[in-house]
Amino acid sequence: MSFRGFLDDLEGSGLMNHVRDPVSPVEEVTERSWGSGPILFDDVSGHKCCLNILGTRDLLARALGIPAEDMVRHLSQIGCQGPVREVDWSSFMENVSQPDLSRLPIMTYFPGDGGPYITSGVVVSRFEDKINACVHRLMVLGKDRLAARLVPGRHTHQLYEAALAKGKEVAVAVAIGVDPLVLMAASTRVPPEMEFCYAAALRGSHVELIALDNGVLVPHAQIVLEGYITTERAPEGPFVDITGTRDLVRQEPVIRLTRMMMCNEPIYHGLLPAGGEHKMLMGVPYEPLIYREVSKVAKVKDVMLTEGGCCYFHAVVQIEKETEEDARRAIDAAIKAHRSLKHVLVVDSDIDIHDPRDLEYALATRMRGDEDIVLYPNVRGSTLDPRSNEGMTTKVGVDATARLDRLWKFQRLTPAGHG
Template sequence: MRDFIATMREQGRVEDIERPCSTVYEAPRMASRTEKILFFHDLDGHRAVMNLLGDRRALAAALGVGERDLVRHLAAATYDGSVRDAGRCEGGVPADLSRIPVMTHFPGDAGRYFTAGVVFSCFDGVENASIHRMMVLDDHRVVARLVEGRHTHTLLKAALARGERLPVAVTVGTHPLVTFATCTRVPQGKELAYAAELMGGELAVRTCENGVRVPDAEIVLEGYIGAETASEGPFVDITGTYDPVRQQPVIEFTHMYCKEDPIYHGILPAGDEHKLLMGAPYEPKIYRAVGEVTGVRNVLLTKGGAGYLHAVVQIRKNTQGDARNAIMAAFAAHTSLKHVVVVDEDIDIYDPYDVEYAIATRVRGDTDIMVIPGVRGSSLDPMRLADGTNVKVGVDATIVMGREDEFKRAEWL
């Protein structure tokens, strides 16, 4: 992570905050006002960064590709990077969360929350890594939001069914490509291999005392998830609204490993980094799915759609029905997707005005809008029904084949 920050500083993308700042509201509020990386040198006496992947330019820079080539680059992933054993974690001390500048982000939050902690777990030889928000309970326990049916929750159920606890290690302050990899739906157990692939082909990992493998990080918290639960929430999620209170599993930390003068990483809830890490990993998945039914050119999950609920898909039509097939493929690839707009190659999907232009000039409401009721939606959408279902809408904003000349836009010679 330090190497990435240094690279971003050379590009003028880092703002150093030397004055003392508070973990309660102040630092999150400052992060909400800029896309730059904010490097806090005195966050309640500690060092910390926010907005590490504050925009697509930062992700492109980390990958070494052009911003508009991101999705095509990520869609070519094979999840076959090499994970190299670098020995055991050393220098552990008893866990003490009071030594970490965990933030309180909004006045309605239930408490201090880890927001960039990657939970690495292993059970029966199966590894997993994913980000979970974690509310601090005391100096060695947090309560984590584990979405039902996701891999961490599945491994926990398997461990509890055998009367065991799930061993975990939470890293804070990893390289942003490692963080991105753990936010991506990959084949089972391939998160570390995918991170290695994104990092250039190889990733070194160390093994904690409980057997869990972790990559380089500023802070590593080692522990277990058992049968204990506690109230978690309210907490601001991707839409900027408060997620409800739930009973969730408690993680008890036994040891912690820290670099000298560690740099804490915090993600602003509902901020641009949160939206990027939630949505961008789904773009290559949608890209591949649409590519199975028509000529796909690009995919974007928009900021206005909370980086998660709205997609714009750019295609090259081969037959008149391709846009509808693309809509259905996109919904199948990302089940939390709520609205999708399909556009032609001449529309700039990164320009919301151009996308709106396509809707304004190429859509007939009676023929070009698909409404699909009674389907699974996102649990984060405030409009979801009590049973979790919602309504999805697809918009075919492409030119009717054979009428292209009628839609040709004027341009200067």
């Protein structure tokens, strides 16, 4: 489904909130969007803007065309072999100009932010024969300059380092307002250069790409910015990240823009920092990775990254336990699959992992502190965790499963007709 097609679907289903009065891109969009569900602003500095369009599991499942309860199992079965083809034209080519970011409704989300931020742009990079598509936050430095947060070790950063070693620049494009499944694919850890093939697999149909003057291939989008990641660096931040707390200010690479393109009357997509859409796109793609890894060592039934854990730090793994070692193996496998995990809870198949009360019940009746808690001290976690020390932390696994040798003690009984 196209970006506009998905918005029309939300509109037609009565799920889209409309704001028709003028709204400032400086903090007011955040105030009006926070907790609102999908929202469309008709006038943000004269432009249409949408936020929160993938802000819940139900919305993400809607984009995938599946029931929300089937999402993890569905995603765990999808490979990266979808068809991609190059085409000559896209609607974003209707208006081509010199770059001037002041003409776009780029938002300043919170007081104290380092500046206006592009948050939902799919950044497509190319250096020599290698390409990558990923979502990076981009802080506006001027009308044709952006500071890009590139996480060391990730594929875009690898291309940047390779170019830097040769004194060269990385060709880049930023696509804003793309098919939601292309955005999801760009947010997912897949093998190098397979993001658009994965997007096609998610769609169940081919993804079309358009070649820009700098050699980068981009998907259909509302707005496309073309340019180069330079050898220049600039302070980037502060920025409110997925935890709702401020991330660090760092020296990051500068993108120099050479062209700006957009369709007639484009709709700008803003991704609200620490909002539901941020959490869905950053966290949910790890769930099938955990599911697949745990399935190698136990009979996994379901996986969820909890909302209270920012959909990033806390995993619940539901298994059908066959041996007493299964829960510990599942904990190890989950941490292996998602390196930023901090806490892992393993429960039985009779526990509803989407019900916090049921999870607490499992802790209350099936976990014993001196036997069922596993500590992993002084290991690499995430710098986004405010409690970490430069990314180093202690991880915890909890086995809240029933003991197989005395299952009768853990059987849950309900009155006849209420089971």
